[in-house]
Amino acid sequence: MVRKDNRNMNVFKMDTHGCDALKSSHDKMNLLKVIFREIFRVSNIPRKCPIAANKKYFINNFTVREDDFPPIFPSLEFQVKIEISVDRVETATGIIKGRIRK
Incomplete structure (x- = not known):
């Protein structure tokens, strides 16, 4: 979200283990399920652990569709930063x- 002084504001922050995120991608209804459904469609990322080392993974043409969100969801612009760490490095x-346009 953007504050009145035009600075960005964090609305949501999540730290999770990669395997836990993959497991939650199969839950009934949550934001990760929506995101992972599209990631699995356009990538070679495995659907469960273990994740192979020394292999290149890709995500091409990731798209979130309007019908992935409830009708009451507002139009908005967003930015998601993903940081991947191994052994805290x-x-x-x-x-x-x-952006999501309605």
């Missing part, structure tokens, strides 16, 4: 920017 960082 950051190994990768990614930023996803987008």
